[in-house]
Amino acid sequence: MDYDPMAMDDAESLGPVVKISQADSVRVKFELSNADLAFANSLRRVMLGEIPxxxxxxxxxxxxxxxxxxxxxxxxxxxxxxxxxxxxxxxxxxxxxxxxxxxxxxxxxxxxxxxxxxxxxxxxxxxxxxxxxxxxxxxxxxxxxxxxxxxxxxxxxxxxxxxxxxxxxxxxxxxxxxxxAPSAAIGFEYDPHNKLHHLDLWYETDPKAEWPPSEYADWEEPPQEDEPFDYDAVPNRFYFNVETAGNLPADAIVTEGIKVLQQKLAGMIHELTEGEGDGANGDYNGPRSPEYNNAGDGWQDQGYTTPYGNGGAQSSWGGAGGATPYGQTPYGGQTWS
Amino acid sequence: MAPRSTRKKAVEEAPMEEEPTSHQPTAEDEDASMADADVDQEDGEEANPEDEEEEEDEEVQRVRILPGSTPTAASFEFLEEGHTLGNALRYIVMQNPDVEFCAYAIPHPSEAKMNVRIQTYEGTTAIQALEKGLRDLQELCDVVTDKFTVARDEFSNRMAA
The missing domain is CATH 2.170.120.12 (DNA-directed RNA polymerase, insert domain)
Structure with a gap:
């Protein structure tokens, strides 16, 4: 199968796009497009829960x-x-x-x-x-x-x-x-026509008649009458509605949210690179590159070990594999030969 | 054995590959390293016995490699992180063409732990892939901040006009 992971369509190579549709003292409404659902959701979560x-x-x-x-x-x-x-x-x-x-x-x-x-x-x-x-x-x-x-x-x-x-x-x-919480509420919406079928709308007779169209319905092309389901489609345009509780301006919530996310990442990068530097293999192991492990292929060994330095399959009293401290398996003799 | 085998498999196969006695030197090595670790700890205590507690608070390792990892296939455990970082990181690491597999999980909702599994092709390591992922995500954040600031300024100019 031909597959080039680096291939991006032209739209994606432009990177994320932000459009603001409304902004005042209490709210900012914006559209984030050419971004992934995972990132958009991270932004939403961080704005909801982690801005000081x-x-x-x-x-x-x-x-x-x-x-x-x-x-x-x-x-x-x-x-x-x-x-x-x-x-x-x-x-x-x-x-x-x-x-x-x-x-x-x-x-x-x-x-x-x-x-x-x-x-x-x-x-x-x-x-x-x-x-x-x-x-x-x-x-x-x-x-x-x-x-x-x-x-x-x-x-x-x-x-x-x-x-x-x-x-x-x-x-x-x-x-x-x-x-x-800095925000009274954060609206988060994508795919107003439910083309992706991420929603399973409850209805009595006709979902179209019973569910009011989203305020963003006009922003996206409605599905054709007998349009086949596109199973390759992924959400691409996200509609945010950030409403402040008054403690921070609405636009500051967005920028602060991204900042908090970046601080998280910076902290992780710091820990990763620091772990490489000091070569400390002790206590609660940080990630290490292979070189810092008892030389050479020590990494493979590390495979079966707990963070506390014992072999994984071993008891903490130093016995080997399935062996009791007295050198035998609990089931009697050595049976692998 | 292929480096990308799962941990479970590795544990099962371990006794088959190695004579039981071959564990012995390893165990001694581990004991020795443990003894070293103890000594290190004692040194630390002697150096500053008073603010030992504070030191511990500050230097909590929030990310570690889980046992069973090889250079190209590793599981990382993040403390105090959740879906906020996990899903975005998973996505961005997957964008790396050198990465064969990446997934995240929160093993139990009442433990503030998040696990990320990264398997790479030859030529890079899981740690490098993770670090690249973190940096890429930072870059993405930078771009979105810029775009948002520009859009906001444009909007306020349009409103003022």
Whole structure:
């Protein structure tokens, strides 16, 4: 069979193409084409779960006479989007030298409200006051986008009730907790006409009549009436709809996402090349090139060994192959001759 | 034996190829290397006994070769990685014409581990193929970043006009 793995069709050799169809303060819609599904999905996953942002992680409650329980309020506070502008210069708390938290790895926000009037009082995110040194004046402040400038409602107080607490916001990623997610939602779509049959649409009588066309249906050629199924076809155009929660601009989510992906790769490359350099064959083995193994064909031997240096088929007490420590197989004599 | 045989096969065939006694020197070698490793470890502890714990935290090897690998056919285990890296890496390594086979798996969902199997043709090694794959993927990321930045700037210019 003639097969040239380097052969690419002309369209593919141009490399990936990005087209933006809509962009504003909350969302960016774009089309990624000439890319593979695997890459597009990696981008989607990384934007959803691995972009660092800041969110309230610790709450120290000094006074709470509201009707809501402490942990209930703490949970609500955690979900308030905080501005993540400049988060790259903030340290992860676990990587910081401080004991618990400090200005290098956290932002402190104070909330103190008491209802002194005779009507119920609303406590909003805007009432939280950042304190202490910060990397910049926006990092960690609650995101406020509503026309009244209130931000999310945290709780309500009846006359005489009081809330006083201190919040510690930390850097984190959404894989650990969804409160660190930069995006409210990421739309991801391909093949609007379902030509690839990746979807099996449920229907009563006619799927065409019952399923509304995708908003991208006009972007791609609809299938012909009796078009045969193209089993070689692969998805090629991907439609993203990245909506921000307010902590990062929508376009920054995309660029940050790619950056995080690249940092992952750089870390792996670093480990691979470093392992070659120092020639350390010990402990938890990094990948090595053959030369660093006990010279020559040691690699083949390595085949049956565990990372801890024993022969794979051996017990950890040094016995050979199927042998007991006393040099015999558990089944008696040596039977291979 | 062909270098590209599966691990299972290799283990089964091992006793057939070698006399049982031939394991003995190997075992001694392994013991010796283990002893070396122990010594190395002790040296490390003596050098900086205080920040030993921190050192360990920082130097976790996140990628290793699984046993049963040969130069042209290797399985790699990545810690703390998943489909995000795995699928894209698999795709990009497959694009390399020197690669005969590449696949990834997450053996168990509750273990943060991802395995990548790479088998190459003669002339390159699985490690080289993996490294090339990582670099190619980085390049692809660069291209997409560039394209996105250009498209965004174009879009904002169009909006302003």
């Amino acid at each position: 942002t800041v969110a309230i992680d610790l709450v120290e409650i000094e006074a709470n006479s509201s009707v809501l329980a402490d942990e209930f309020i703490a949970h609500r506070l955690g979900l308030i989007p905080l501005n993540a502008d400049g988060v790259e210069s903030l340290l992860y708390s676990r990587e910081c030298d401080c004991d618990e938290y400090c200005e290098h790895c956290s932002i402190t926000l104070n909330l103190h409200a008491k209802c002194v009037g005779d009507e119920n009082m609303h406590v909003y995110a805007r009432d939280m006051v950042p304190s202490g040194d910060r990397i910049n004046q926006t990092l960690g402040t609650p995101v406020i986008v509503d026309p009244e400038g209130n931000g999310p409602l945290i709780l309500k107080l009846r006359p005489g009730q009081e809330i006083k607490l201190q919040c510690i916001a930390k850097k984190g990623i959404a894989k650990e907790h969804a409160k660190w």
